[in-house]
Amino acid sequence: MTQNTRADVIAAAGRLFATHGYHGTSMRTLGRELGLVGSSLYSHIGSKEELLVEVVRQGAALFEASVDKARAAGGTGREQLRELVRGHLDVVLDNADISATYLNEASVLDADHRRQVLDERNRYEGAFREVLALGAADGSLPVGTDPKLTAIFVLSILNAVPRWFRPGGRLDREALTDEIVRLLE
Amino acid sequence: MTQNTRADVIAAAGRLFATHGYHGTSMRTLGRELGLVGSSLYSHIGSKEELLVEVVRQGAALFEASVDKARAAGGTGREQLRELVRGHLDVVLDNADISATYLNEASVLDADHRRQVLDERNRYEGAFREVLALGAADGSLPVGTDPKLTAIFVLSILNAVPRWFRPGGRLDREALTDEIVRLLE
DNA sequence: GGTTGACGAACGAACGTTCGTTCTTTACGA
DNA sequence: TCGTAAAGAACGAACGTTCGTTCGTCAACC
Numbered sequence: 149m150t151q152n153t154r155a156d157v158i159a160a161a162g163r164l165f166a167t168h169g170y171h172g173t174s175m176r177t178l179g180r181e182l183g184l185v186g187s188s189l190y191s192h193i194g195s196k197e198e199l200l201v202e203v204v205r206q207g208a209a210l211f212e213a214s215v216d217k218a219r220a221a222g223g224t225g226r227e228q229l230r231e232l233v234r235g236h237l238d239v240v241l242d243n244a245d246i247s248a249t250y251l252n253e254a255s256v257l258d259a260d261h262r263r264q265v266l267d268e269r270n271r272y273e274g275a276f277r278e279v280l281a282l283g284a285a286d287g288s289l290p291v292g293t294d295p296k297l298t299a300i301f302v303l304s305i306l307n308a309v310p311r312w313f314r315p316g317g318r319l320d321r322e323a324l325t326d327e328i329v330r331l332l333e
Numbered sequence: 334m335t336q337n338t339r340a341d342v343i344a345a346a347g348r349l350f351a352t353h354g355y356h357g358t359s360m361r362t363l364g365r366e367l368g369l370v371g372s373s374l375y376s377h378i379g380s381k382e383e384l385l386v387e388v389v390r391q392g393a394a395l396f397e398a399s400v401d402k403a404r405a406a407g408g409t410g411r412e413q414l415r416e417l418v419r420g421h422l423d424v425v426l427d428n429a430d431i432s433a434t435y436l437n438e439a440s441v442l443d444a445d446h447r448r449q450v451l452d453e454r455n456r457y458e459g460a461f462r463e464v465l466a467l468g469a470a471d472g473s474l475p476v477g478t479d480p481k482l483t484a485i486f487v488l489s490i491l492n493a494v495p496r497w498f499r500p501g502g503r504l505d506r507e508a509l510t511d512e513i514v515r516l517l518e
Numbered sequence: 519g520g521t522t523g524a525c526g527a528a529c530g531a532a533c534g535t536t537c538g539t540t541c542t543t544t545a546c547g548a
Numbered sequence: 549t550c551g552t553a554a555a556g557a558a559c560g561a562a563c564g565t566t567c568g569t570t571c572g573t574c575a576a577c578c
């Protein structure tokens with residue numbers, strides 16, 4: 149009979165928000181997930197919305213850490229793009245609940261937090277644009293395509309991966325990364 | 334002061350389900366959308382869930398009609414792929430509410446209806462796989478890529494289009510179709 | 519012995535839905 | 549052409565339930 153911590157509650161919330169959505173998750177259901185009664189959750193958190201804000205904050209942090217790592221490594225545009233793609237895959241597959249909530253449930257947030265998420269996503273997408281432009285400039289990626297549109301395409305593919313990818317299948321992460329980068333040749 | 338019909342209620346439901354989700358939409362809110370009080374909706378429909386089933390059914394019909402039309406036209410693999418892509422764009426842009434609900438809210442359905450949607454989506458994706466394989470066979474599309482994976486990539490891009498595409502921008506549907514098909518060269 | 523986590527009762531509000539009734543439009547026989 | 553009945557659409561009150569949340573209490577542990 150281990151004790152539940154605030155982090156446990158947030159993690160469980162991410163799990164349920166990801167599968168049933170924010171509005172589809174009740175505090176009593178969330179309590180049951182942790183072996184608690186609904187009202188007991190308020191020993192750890194202030195409100196249901198605070199839970200969503202926290203999960204989304206963690207999601208944003210994961211993507212930001214990934215992009216920072218990829219860009220710090222340096223290299224050609226193509227090499228950095230590969231790191232961005234691989235990092236994104238790691239985030240959405242290793243933290244499926246948090247990232248799904250970050251990507252799908254941010255629309256429920258109040259205007260301020262929603263704007264924060266939108267800005268963060270735009271900066272993130274900007275990194276993809278920059279790396280694609282860099283690759284066009286240094287010759288490691290084709291020149292013909294618009295970085296803006298290509299960034300959208302790549303992120304569309306990446307964000308949909310958790311919907312179909314199953315570890316242990318014919319394709320592993322490394323090969324999937326290759327396939328996505330090769331698509332841009 | 335026009336009268337509301339069953340079709341009006343379903344259309345409004347699609348609109349709200351698409352923007353706020355099924356669980357985020359109350360019958361009273363839906364009523365207000367039509368200038369009605371919540372209970373009045375039950376003159377037109379049997380239950381809230383019936384509304385979701387109906388919207389999803391319409392979504393499935395739209396995609397099925399699109400794929401039928403594209404394949405009936407015949408032509409090379411590349412030509413049919415272009416028709417599939419263009420048809421998909423038309424569906425998700427001209428019926429944004431219905432298609433968004435079909436794509437995002439089907440998980441709320443009971444097991445039977447959910448399975449129906451899954452099967453329908455699989456058939457739909459199968460058409461993309463077939464056309465890609467046809468294109469590889471007739472030489473109109475490159476041979477190197479796996480049709481299964483490529484179909485997933487293309488559909489990932491297509492389904493995300495309503496999230497960023499705005500009519501009247503630099504890129505119109507025709508040009509976007511070209512860009513997506515060109516990605517596979 | 520104070521702190522912390524959990525409980526269970528209770529709150530007001532909102533939920534989906536039912537019901538009897540009213541109002542408006544349509545259909546049709548006299 | 550009129551009068552009237554049937555039908556359709558909307559109302560508002562009320563239902564049982566669930567929602568998020570508050571509060572006082574209690575047991576376990578440092």
